[in-house]
Amino acid sequence: MSSLTLTLIKGAIALNFALVVAAALVYLERRISAWIQYRIGPNRVGPFGLLQPLADVLKLYTKEDIVPYNANKAFHRLAPIISIAVALAVLCVITPASYILLEDGTKLFIAVAPNVNVGFLLILALTSIGVYGITLAGWSSNNKYSLLGGLRSSAQMISYELAMGLAAVAVLMLSESLDMYQIIASQANGRWNIFFQPIGFLIFLVASFAETNRAPFDLPEAEPELVGGYHTEYSGMKFGLFYLAEYANMFTASAVMTTLYLGGYDVPFLPSLLGLQEGTLARVLFELAIFFGKVSVLLFLFIWVRWTLPRFRYDQLMNLGWRVLLPLGLANIIITGAIVFFVR
Amino acid sequence: MNVTTNTRAQRMSFWEKLYLPEIAKGLALTFKTMFKPKLTRQYPEERWEPLGSYRGRPVLVLEEEGERCVACGLCSRVCPALAIEVQAGETEREKERYPVKFEINMLRCIYCGLCEEVCPEEAIVMSKDYDIVFHSQEEAIFGKDKLLVPIARLQERLEFLRQYK
Ligand code: SF4
Ligand code: SF4
Numbered sequence: 001m002s003s004l005t006l007t008l009i010k011g012a013i014a015l016n017f018a019l020v021v022a023a024a025l026v027y028l029e030r031r032i033s034a035w036i037q038y039r040i041g042p043n044r045v046g047p048f049g050l051l052q053p054l055a056d057v058l059k060l061y062t063k064e065d066i067v068p069y070n071a072n073k074a075f076h077r078l079a080p081i082i083s084i085a086v087a088l089a090v091l092c093v094i095t096p097a098s099y100i101l102l103e104d105g106t107k108l109f110i111a112v113a114p115n116v117n118v119g120f121l122l123i124l125a126l127t128s129i130g131v132y133g134i135t136l137a138g139w140s141s142n143n144k145y146s147l148l149g150g151l152r153s154s155a156q157m158i159s160y161e162l163a164m165g166l167a168a169v170a171v172l173m174l175s176e177s178l179d180m181y182q183i184i185a186s187q188a189n190g191r192w193n194i195f196f197q198p199i200g201f202l203i204f205l206v207a208s209f210a211e212t213n214r215a216p217f218d219l220p221e222a223e224p225e226l227v228g229g230y231h232t233e234y235s236g237m238k239f240g241l242f243y244l245a246e247y248a249n250m251f252t253a254s255a256v257m258t259t260l261y262l263g264g265y266d267v268p269f270l271p272s273l274l275g276l277q278e279g280t281l282a283r284v285l286f287e288l289a290i291f292f293g294k295v296s297v298l299l300f301l302f303i304w305v306r307w308t309l310p311r312f313r314y315d316q317l318m319n320l321g322w323r324v325l326l327p328l329g330l331a332n333i334i335i336t337g338a339i340v341f342f343v344r
Numbered sequence: 345m346n347v348t349t350n351t352r353a354q355r356m357s358f359w360e361k362l363y364l365p366e367i368a369k370g371l372a373l374t375f376k377t378m379f380k381p382k383l384t385r386q387y388p389e390e391r392w393e394p395l396g397s398y399r400g401r402p403v404l405v406l407e408e409e410g411e412r413c414v415a416c417g418l419c420s421r422v423c424p425a426l427a428i429e430v431q432a433g434e435t436e437r438e439k440e441r442y443p444v445k446f447e448i449n450m451l452r453c454i455y456c457g458l459c460e461e462v463c464p465e466e467a468i469v470m471s472k473d474y475d476i477v478f479h480s481q482e483e484a485i486f487g488k489d490k491l492l493v494p495i496a497r498l499q500e501r502l503e504f505l506r507q508y509k
Contacts, residue, residue: 035378040386202364308374309367 010112014091022247023053029247029303036307056240063236068142071233075140080234080241083133087248090126093119094255095180097265097287101279110284111180119180120172123256124165127211130249131157134213134230137242141233149229152219152314156210159321160217164207166329167200170336171260184264192263200332201261203325208253210321213246215306219314254298258291262298265291396504399457399470402448405502406492410435412467415443419459419468427452428459446491450476451484461509469501 027042027050034041042049067076092112099107099114109115116122131154138150171193172178175186187193194201210217221229231242258264265287276283312320359365385392394400405412415432433444459468471493478484495502 032378034384035382036374038377038380038383040382040384304371304374308370 006108007112010110011092014094014112015088018088018091018248018251019244021251022244023057025247025250025299025303026056026243027053028299029306032300032303033307036304057237060237060240065236065238066233068233070142072140072142075136076233077238079133079137079140080238080245081133082136083130083245084241084248086126086130086133087245087252090123090252090256092116093122093180094252095184095259095264096255096291097284098181098184099279100281100284107279109181110288115179115181117177117179120168120178120183120260123252124161124168127249127252128157128161130211130245133242133245137234138230141230143233145227146230146232149221149226149232152226153213153230156213156217156219156317156321159318160207160210160325163203163321163325163329164211166326166333167197167203167207168260170197170200170329170332173333173336173340180259180264184259184266187263188266190263190266190268192261192266194261194263197261197332197336199328200336201257203329203332204257204261206320206325208257209302209305210317212249212253212302214250214302216309216312217317218306218311219317250299250302251295254295254302255291257298258294262294264294394472394474396500397508398472398474399455400473401450401455401471401476401486402453402457402459402468402491403471403473403493403498404446404488404491405467405469405498406494409437411442411446411488411492412465413443413446413463414439414441414465414467415446416441416464418462418464422458422462423453424456424458425452425454427454443488446488447485448491449485450478451481460505466502466505469498469505471498471501 030052031041031049042052045051045055067073093116095109095111095114097110099109102108134153134157135150138146138148138153141147171183174193174196175183177183177186209215213219213221221231226232231239234242267290271278271283271286274286276286413430415430417430417432420428420430427449429445429447429449430443431445432441434440435442455470457470460470
């Protein structure tokens with residue numbers, strides 16, 4: 001099998017997996033929010049309401065697609081595509097498990113694009129493109145609420161991307177590599193970065209909430225003041241794409257955090273206790289389970305926080321981004337740098 | 345003038361200003377809530393049984409020998425939404441008059457209960473029906489077939505009326 005077909009197959013699996021996860025997240029979000037509010041949530045479609053996302057998608061597909069008369073049609077159509085494409089593209093460098101050792105001695109890496117030496121930079125770059133989706137959606141709709149939502153989101157994303165990058169720099173100093181595989185390898189045997197970088201993790205977490213436009217930072221779509229924000233003028237499956245992109249973004253953000261701070265697919269001692277050799281299929285399955293277990297914990301945190309905290313005010317948001325997270329991130333880099341310099 | 349001294353923000357302690365402990369408290373609260381008993385009623389299966397004081401859709405009282413209504417037209421006259429139409433006819437029975445046609449347009453009815461209040465015969469009362477559904481405007485006009493309800497099923501409301509009206 002040529003490496004191209006192999007990559008395409010892995011990519012197709014990753015894409016479909018992410019979309020299914022996004023759909024499942026919509027269901028979980030509704031269920032967990034219901035539990036937090038003394039309700040039960042969707043429980044009618046299929047067993048436990050598990051088929052609810054399917055029904056939702058079906059509904060979205062049969063809806064009329066309304067485009068405002070004065071909208072910029074091309075960009076109006078392009079915006080949701082950018083949003084979802086970027087959210088899914090990040091998956092290519094995510095490394096959910098190590099590799100399988102084939103009989104002829106070559107390693108079959110599980111990541112879609114393994115050993116990209118600028119892996120993490122790629123993620124930062126791609127997520128920044130995500131802003132275009134939202135900003136274009138706001139601008140092309142020719143609606144002031146959409147425009148304000150789009151503007152807010154670009155301001156927010158740029159502010160928080162900075163803090164996010166700074167937090168990540170400290171991690172990269174420890175791992176001395178941008179390759180996702182190396183980053184995970186540097187945290188092997190429980191030397192997870194979250195223990196060395198608690199503040200960095202916190203900054204990254206908060207910035208991730210802001211990057212994915214999730215509460216308490218969901219200002220771009222603040223319903224009471226902006227009607228629906230950037231997606232006010234979207235209907236049918238175009239709206240559905242934005243919706244899906246939000247959850248796909250949550251998924252990738254959780255995967256990135258797992259890689260950077262929670263040791264990726266690493267658990268200390270367990271693999272050797274179970275006698276799982278590196279490079280075997282069993283080991284890879286085990287690693288996948290660990291990785292997605294950690295990701296699920298973070299995803300639950302995303303949903304949990306959304307239904308707990310109220311939305312930030314816009315000035316508070318900017319305050320937090322520029323006057324708290326940014327200096328903290330800088331201090332974190334300096335301290336980490338000093339320790340790395342003197343200890344090593 | 346804006347008061348800028350001794351504001352709530354200034355009175356917060358250091359830990360409160362850090363937000364994080366407070367956020368943790370909030371998260372703990374919502375986490376506990378997740379496992380509390382739910383308040384949801386599973387509607388079509390689990391139905392709510394209203395009390396006698398509930399004003400559901402207006403119905404006509406049906407006795408053994410027929411409806412109580414004497415077609416005086418007062419209810420139709422008083423109805424603020426002009427929802428009732430009554431046509432009177434003569435009958436052999438003691439009450440002499442009866443409604444040939446009695447229709448309530450349920451799209452117009454606002455469940456005010458004035459028809460019930462004005463009726464001299466206690467012939468129209470508010471029932472406990474609250475899920476009233478129809479698929480067309482014609483269907484929304486309830487004739488005598490749908491309005492007549494045996495008196496046995498309206499006892500609670502009649503008792504309530506006797507006590508409080
Ligand atoms: S309840 Fe009110 S609105 Fe309805 S029929 Fe009686 S008087 Fe008219
Ligand atoms: S329901 Fe009562 S008020 Fe209305 S016409 Fe009959 S007797 Fe008169």
